[in-house]
Amino acid sequence: MALITKAIKGTKDALPKDIHKYQYIEATVLDIAEKYGYKEMRTPVFEHTELFQRGVGDTTDVVQKEMYTFDDKGGRSITLRPEGTAGAVRSYLENGLCNETLPQKICYLTSCYRYEKPQAGRLREFHQFGIECFGSQSPLADAEMISLANSIFTTLGVKDLALEINSIGCPTCRAEYHKALKEYFSSRQEDLCDTCKGRLERNPMRILDCKSPVCSEIAAGAPVVLDYLCDDCKEHFEKVQQYLKAMNIDYTINPKIVRGLDYYTKTVFEFVSNSIGAQGTVCGGGRYDGLVEELGGQHTPSLGFGMGLERLMLLMDAQGCDYPAPAVPDLFIVAMGDKATMKAVEIAKDMREEGFSTVYDLNQRSVRAQMKYADKLGAKFNVVIGDNEVESGKAKLKNMASGEEYDIDLNLFVNGFYNISLSDQLADLEINGEEFDFTSLFGVNKEED
Numbered sequence: 001m002a003l004i005t006k007a008i009k010g011t012k013d014a015l016p017k018d019i020h021k022y023q024y025i026e027a028t029v030l031d032i033a034e035k036y037g038y039k040e041m042r043t044p045v046f047e048h049t050e051l052f053q054r055g056v057g058d059t060t061d062v063v064q065k066e067m068y069t070f071d072d073k074g075g076r077s078i079t080l081r082p083e084g085t086a087g088a089v090r091s092y093l094e095n096g097l098c099n100e101t102l103p104q105k106i107c108y109l110t111s112c113y114r115y116e117k118p119q120a121g122r123l124r125e126f127h128q129f130g131i132e133c134f135g136s137q138s139p140l141a142d143a144e145m146i147s148l149a150n151s152i153f154t155t156l157g158v159k160d161l162a163l164e165i166n167s168i169g170c171p172t173c174r175a176e177y178h179k180a181l182k183e184y185f186s187s188r189q190e191d192l193c194d195t196c197k198g199r200l201e202r203n204p205m206r207i208l209d210c211k212s213p214v215c216s217e218i219a220a221g222a223p224v225v226l227d228y229l230c231d232d233c234k235e236h237f238e239k240v241q242q243y244l245k246a247m248n249i250d251y252t253i254n255p256k257i258v259r260g261l262d263y264y265t266k267t268v269f270e271f272v273s274n275s276i277g278a279q280g281t282v283c284g285g286g287r288y289d290g291l292v293e294e295l296g297g298q299h300t301p302s303l304g305f306g307m308g309l310e311r312l313m314l315l316m317d318a319q320g321c322d323y324p325a326p327a328v329p330d331l332f333i334v335a336m337g338d339k340a341t342m343k344a345v346e347i348a349k350d351m352r353e354e355g356f357s358t359v360y361d362l363n364q365r366s367v368r369a370q371m372k373y374a375d376k377l378g379a380k381f382n383v384v385i386g387d388n389e390v391e392s393g394k395a396k397l398k399n400m401a402s403g404e405e406y407d408i409d410l411n412l413f414v415n416g417f418y419n420i421s422l423s424d425q426l427a428d429l430e431i432n433g434e435e436f437d438f439t440s441l442f443g444v445n446k447e448e449d
């Protein structure tokens with residue numbers, strides 16, 4: 001295939017036939033975030049490269065290997081955002097949100113870019129729903145954030161997701177832990193991959209996150225961070241767990257979770273599934289008490305998570321979760337001839353203004369072809385208009401699913417449509433076990449076959 005008709009490797013189009021799924025997920029996550037007091041923020045797709053180097057941390061895989069970085073024509077080094085947190089912190093500081101009442105709770109739906117090996121659940125352009133809570137050190141914030149992610153999965157009907165939590169401590173207790181890790185890994189230094197050899201000095205915890213089989217085998221016997229927590233971090237972690245229990249949220253402690261960012265502190269968590277293969281982490285997040293300060297703000301205990309929307313959809317599809325049905329036109333107008341077409345244009349305008357989706361054939365094909373088209377679109381009702389109908393001002397509105405027909409006045413179309421479609425919806429209702437004749441209520445004349 002010619003290059004120009006082939007999408008970039010690791011990218012994916014969202015097609016009209018699937019768009020209702022995306023829209024449903026997006027509306028659901030934003031709605032739940034709002035219920036927890038989060039407000040949406042939108043930041044640019046690119047930022048200064050340095051923001052991510054500092055914000056994500058230059059010993060991470062993301063910064064070392066995965067960023068889309070280039071010089072723009074003005075010679076600035078620019079990077080397509082590989083994640084949402086750094087840009088959100090930048091905006092929080094730049095726009096003075098840091099001077100408002102804390103905590104500031106923000107959320108976003110964004111595309112992210114990482115140069116990774118494309119495979120199931122791993123793309124080069126992917127999408128995240130993320131939330132960030134700036135300015136709370138309370139374990140209440142950690143538990144509430146986990147609960148928010150959990151609500152999303154429950155609402156979407158996703159099952160069998162395991163919540164794994166860990167605490168990776170604060171700089172105080174981590175110093176001890178780093179020492180222990182260095183000691184442990186030094187004894188096996190020869191066997192570590194080249195990247196991890198470099199990590200040994202600067203950030204030995206990163207080795208725990210390495211995906212090379214040899215490194216992960218060595219990491220399996222490494223000292224566990226939970227054994228090195230200071231009293232403060234221990235108590236924080238205890239409290240988070242108590243709140244989770246109070247909210248009836250199941251979890252397991254997985255001391256191996258260290259997460260990909262350098263500035264994570266204390267609580268880290270992941271929601272993991274084994275229904276979608278190797279890339280099973282659908283949501284990951286945690287506390288990053290040092291990040292805002294690292295990016296030039298005041299010390300601001302904060303936390304956040306990122307949820308991969310493609311992985312979430314893979315999971316929903318794998319589990320056969322329900323989506324609401326895609327939207328279909330309320331009305332298809334079949335028009336024959338110029339006068340009828342003019343009437344169709346008028347009626348469609350009125351209908352759309354009243355909130356009914358209405359379609360007619362822009363290509364003015366034969367009646368048969370128009371009918372087929374209406375069928376294909378799945379329109380709920382159709383009306384056929386020809387010269388006779390225009391003249392008499394009367395036509396038949398047909399429920400395409402039941403075949404039932406109703407008289408409708410072309411000159412009071414919207415009113416008629418409203419009454420008929422409403423009584424049609426209510427027709428199947430029973431009151432005290434009796435079918436109720438709503439058509440009498442709305443003065444609709446229903447044709448009996």
Ligand code: ATP
Nearest residue numbers: 116121122123126260281282283284306307308311
């Ligand atoms: P992984 O270990 O799978 O590489 P990560 O730790 O790099 O994940 P985060 O930076 O925490 O991922 O991003 C949050 C979420 O974004 C992940 O849990 C995942 O659902 C999703 N995600 C990350 N990278 C990709 C990708 N390349 N393609 C699709 N989704 C991704």
Ligand code: MG
Nearest residue numbers: 061062116260
């Ligand atoms: Mg990754």
